[in-house]
Amino acid sequence: MGTEEAVVIGAGPAGLFAAYELLLAGADVTLIDRAAQAGGQLVKQTHKFFGSKEHYASIRGIDIRHRLEHALEKNGDGRLRTLYSTTVAGFYADGALACVKAERYYRLHPEVVVVATGASERTVAFAGNDLPGVYAAGAVQTLMNEQGIRPGNRALMVGSGNIGLIVAYQLMQAGIQVERVVEAADEIGGYQVHASKLRRLGVPIETKTTIKRAFGTNQVEGAEIWRLDAKGEGIAGSEERLTVDTVCLAVGLSPLVELLSQLSVDTRFIPEFGGVAPVLDETYMTSRPGVFACGDVANVEEASTAMVEGRLAGIHAAGYLNRQIPRRKEKIQALETSLRTLRSGPASEHVRKGLRKVGEHA
Ligand SMILES: Cc1cc2nc3c(=O)[nH]c(=O)nc-3n(C[C@H](O)[C@H](O)[C@H](O)COP(=O)(O)OP(=O)(O)OC[C@H]3O[C@@H](n4cnc5c(N)ncnc54)[C@H](O)[C@@H]3O)c2cc1C
Known part of the structure; x- marks a missing residue:
């Protein structure tokens, strides 16, 4: 005392x-x-x-x-x-x-x-969000930049604020393929300079799109994304499957x-x-x-x-x-x-x- x-x-x-x-x-x-x-x-x-x-x-x-x-x-x-x-x-x-x-x-x-x-860090609700391989962006940064550990080989980034864009770029720097950045809002949230860097590396950034579910047996083996309508509801039939082992959440x-x-x-x-x-x-x-x-x-x-x-x-x-x-x-x-x-x-x-x-x- x-x-x-x-x-x-x-x-x-x-x-x-x-x-x-x-x-x-x-x-x-x-x-x-x-x-x-x-x-x-x-x-x-x-x-x-x-x-x-x-x-x-x-x-x-x-x-x-x-x-x-x-x-x-x-x-x-x-x-x-x-x-x-x-x-x-x-x-x-x-x-x-x-x-x-x-x-x-x-x-x-x-x-x-x-x-x-x-x-x-916040999270979002979706089926499979408790599977190993689903991380918050800060956790991914800790793994890669502090501990020198790659979280996986192919990633989906959810959220296009500065944190999502910067961490997506850092994933690429670590040799991890970022398959897609999805953003629920109408516009990219972060600075254009960060978005442009990703686009130059060939990473698509899709607005009005979010994750529907992650799937896998013992860990993430893939994710399904879907488009959102004007009310923010998922559009049935717009689902797309991505083969990823890492889902990274940068949602605020x-x-x-x-x-x-x-x-x-x-x-x-x-x-x-x-x-x-x-x-x-x-x-x-x-x-x-x-x-x-x-x-x-x-x-x-x-x-x-x-x-x-x-x-x-x-x-x-x-x-x-x-x-x-x-x-x-x-x-x-x-x-x-x-x-x-x-x-x-x-x-x-x-x-x-x-x-x-x-x-x-x-
Ligand atoms: C990926 C990413 C990129 C960013 N890029 C930029 C950028 O380019 N430019 C910019 O200006 N900002 C950037 N930011 C934002 C910036 O890092 C934060 O806004 C800033 O660090 C906030 O400072 P802080 O001191 O309030 O909190 P933090 O930096 O989060 O520090 C809080 C500290 O409190 C400690 N703590 C918490 N609870 C307890 C407890 N109960 N007991 C003891 N210790 C505790 C934590 O361990 C931590 O060290 C970025 C953030 C992220 C995640």
């Missing part, structure tokens, strides 16, 4: 930047992640990031992770404690955190907590709010944010004083916005601890401007819509 000044849960881009700002403000920080190393989603992202230079565009996710870790070490000044391979399993009404590492449980009593637990992410829910903070269903998300004030604080949230757990978006939100949450959390930050107001204004710029493009229309909703209901 221990009393901590600031605890950051999740060492992805949002949590790393929250910790960075807390350290800059002079706070003692405990950074916890259930993974064995820092980086969150960045660890498996071998592709170069999109966005602006200021937000690490054209740098590979794995390299961004090393840069962030280096910045933390440089500014840690002996005040950073990292607890990796450690899961925060409980968040109690008295504000205590229950942590578990290698079957040992212990409690922490932080003065301030920044929750940056990211998001979880939802904020990982379980820890915050244990604390009974106010949440709200915002489809544009990925589902149930915590209600935050303008300082990124939840309805529970001293508990902040940022990154995908607050609003499923991108690493670039997660980093800026992490910095803002870190600065406000330091303010909650009465830590003095030089030129605090200017710093906050600059970061908020940066967030608005990141969210100004057509791809962020849903986020702007979600933010308008939050504003309307705040």
Whole structure:
């Protein structure tokens, strides 16, 4: 059992930047992640990031992770404690955190907590979706890019958002034939640049189409896809069989709010944010004083916005601890401007819509 000044849960881009700002403000920080190393989603992202230079565009996710870790070490000044391979399993009404590492449980009593637990992958219902060989896209990335394991030889990708397109490309890079990318919506969800790369490799991308079922005896041996009508119903007779051993689902992410829910903070269903998300004030604080949230757990978006939100949450959390930050107001204004710029493009229309909703209901 221990009393901590600031605890950051999740060492992805949002949590790393929250910790960075807390350290800059002079706070003692405990950074916890259930993974064995820092980086969150960045660890498996071998592709170069999109966005602006200021937000690490054209740098590979794995390299961004090393840069962030280096910045933390440089500014840690002996005040950073990292607890990796450690899961925060409980968040109690008295504000205590229950942590578990290698079957040992212990409690922490932080003065301030920044929750940056990211998001979880969604799935879709179809016959055979419990067969070995049906994966979520993030799991496929972990297998290929972290563990060096090929999930199969021929794949069907379900979902054409950026994650579906990028992982389909990475499957091809790993020598796995992507037979088809199917997308239920009328249009491809991700950036055209990623779709074009796939098309150049000869991978067909079909919109208004989805998986009907996966089949096989002990594992996936094939999949049936079908066209969707204007109501989103499958069109009988349009079925097509594909010979694949891997079905990869990239059908969206939802904020990982379980820890915050244990604390009974106010949440709200915002489809544009990925589902149930915590209600935050303008300082990124939840309805529970001293508990902040940022990154995908607050609003499923991108690493670039997660980093800026992490910095803002870190600065406000330091303010909650009465830590003095030089030129605090200017710093906050600059970061908020940066967030608005990141969210100004057509791809962020849903986020702007979600933010308008939050504003309307705040
Ligand atoms: C395939 C793919 C490609 C992408 N490409 C881009 C891109 O090109 N550009 C871009 O800007 N964004 C991209 N993104 C999005 C980006 O990776 C995420 O938006 C970003 O990582 C979110 O950061 P985060 O810190 O909020 O969450 P994460 O990076 O998910 O980090 C959350 C961390 O919290 C930890 N955690 C969760 N629960 C607990 C717990 N109970 N106890 C302890 N630790 C816990 C997790 O282990 C994880 O390390 C991509 C995402 C994917 C999946």
